[in-house]
Amino acid sequence: MRRTPRTAVASSCRLLASLALLASGAASASTTPEVVDARAGWRHEFSPAWEMDTFWSKEGSHFTFQSITLGYLGSVGATGPFIHLSWVIPLQARQDGTVKAVSSVYQNSGGIDLLLGWQWRTTLSETLEVESGPGFHMDLINLGGKPGLTNFNALQIGAGGMGILRWRPGWKPGNVGWTLGAVGAVALDFADPLRSNDLRIGVVVRLGAVMGVDLP
Amino acid sequence: MRRALRSVAVLGALGLGACLGPYPNIGEKLDATSRVSGSSYITLNSGNARVLVLAPLDGGQRAAFTRIDEFQPRAVETLQGTWSDPGVDITFSTSTIFTLPDELTRPVSSRRGATRKTLSPPMVSAATLVAVSGDTLELAGPAEVAGTYHTLASRTASIRDTDATSPACAFHVANLAVESSEARVPGFNSAGLTQYLNRVEPFQGILSGTMSIGLVGLFSPVSTITFQNYADYEGVVLNGQQISSTDTSGNGALSGVVTFHIERRGMAPLEGSVDYRAVTLSGGNESGDYLVTLDGGTETRVPTGHRIPSLEECLGL
Helix, strand or coil, X not given: CCCCHHHHHHHHHHHHHHHHHHHHHHHHHHCCCCCCCCCCCEEEEEEEEEEEEEEEECCCCEEEEEEEEEEEEEEECCEEEEEEEEEXXXXXXXXXXXXXXXXXXXXXXXXXXEEEEEEEEEECCCCEEEEEEEXXXXXXXXXXXXXXXCCEEXXXXXXXXXXXXXXXXXXXXXXXXXXXXXXXXXXXXXXCHHHCCCEEEEEEEEEEEEEEEEEC | CXXXXXXXXXXXXXXXXXXXXXXXXXXXXXXXXXXXXXXXXEEEECCEEEEEEECCCCCCCEEEEEEEEEECCCEEEEEEEEEEXXXXXXXXXXXXXXXXXXXXXXXHHHCCCCEEEEEEEEEEEEEEEEEEEXXXXXXXXXXCCCEEXXXXXXXXXXXXXXXXXXXXXXXXXXXXXHHHHHCCCCCCCCHHHHHHECCEEEEECCCEEEEEEEEECCCCCEEEEEEEEEECCCCEEEEEXXXXXXXXXXXXXXXXXXXXXXXXXXXXXXXXXEECCCEEEECCEEEEEEEEEECCCCEEEEECCCCCCCHHHHHCC
């Protein structure tokens, strides 16, 4: 069967297109494969922790609260922003040597601890990673007094830093990596706008475990 | 957990615009009033009233005392402790001071409100008993205690039913007790009142009865003060409610009715009431009129602010 000039042109076009596709495939196959930075990507983690908030007031008292916290820890990139947002459950309150169980004098107690900053990640080995960085710190607690007793509340603001040691096993079901590790954070607080800046200085220490996912 | 979350959210919002004063003590009692039952004296100094309540020594070395200093137009300092040495020299040992400062010019959000200070060791001031006779007690010494004091019941007898000023005078005497009660409520007249949100807390009168305070609504707060046979000193007893409905800046109005009973030496007591419905609040400060009814008579408008007539005129001092 004779091909008409029209069908011949169409066939040539298809061939060119096929060649172009082949060429492009060959070109991409010939470039160096992209090196994936093991430090890159998102980390979303849950962190149960112990937190101590100790501070001195300008009126001369020294307060210490021992709490447990349940937090979300998130960060992105080999270097990038991070957030540690924790729900604080105060268990013990101390003032100038007098110690009280929070549940014995307060009700509906809770708080929020926020550390928001910039992190850098480094790898110690194929499966171990360290993340650390400084940030802005805010600690808000409210202890509702039982009947006949005063409330205790504070909104402390300052600066802090954190470090996470993270184990990233190679197991990646569904391209989602899993992480386990430990976190430590320290903050110095200088101001409390809720309490007429009665805060002289406060120190917050948080130590806990982390477990979460590692997303590209 | 939900209430705790809500409390924290509320507090966070509050923290952006208000201050609650210095940190309270852990597990601190709201009501730290000591009951003092004894002779009540009053003295006046440039329109400011000072009430002194001395419990009898009854053969002992020490007894309780209360001193209430009220400053015009609205500030109160109440001292409580013990007094001793009933001879010529009297010693007052103050262990607790309640303060309601004059913060008329400050916005509600930056007011400190009523506070309490516990003194350890106690603050001691000495006075000399110059003269004591029947209804009068004259003390010499530092300015904070010196003065000629009169038993309150003997001076309230100067408020005569037939005087046109008697409703205003009766109100001014009764209102001393209202203001005195406010100084012992931590956070009163400030954002610190938020700690009474969704709760009702009682405070005992220095002599008898209770005053309770409760708050509902954070952004349109309504606070209710209820007096029940409330007395801080001899001769003035309060009952009823004062309700304040405002926005967060303290703009709004008062309502409610408080009845008062004022003893008079050798005369029938004065019975009256204060209706607060004509009092408006701007930035937490009162304006308008108190509607006072005395012994079932007609309603009299008594303006807010400085006392007219003065307590000196009312009590003949």
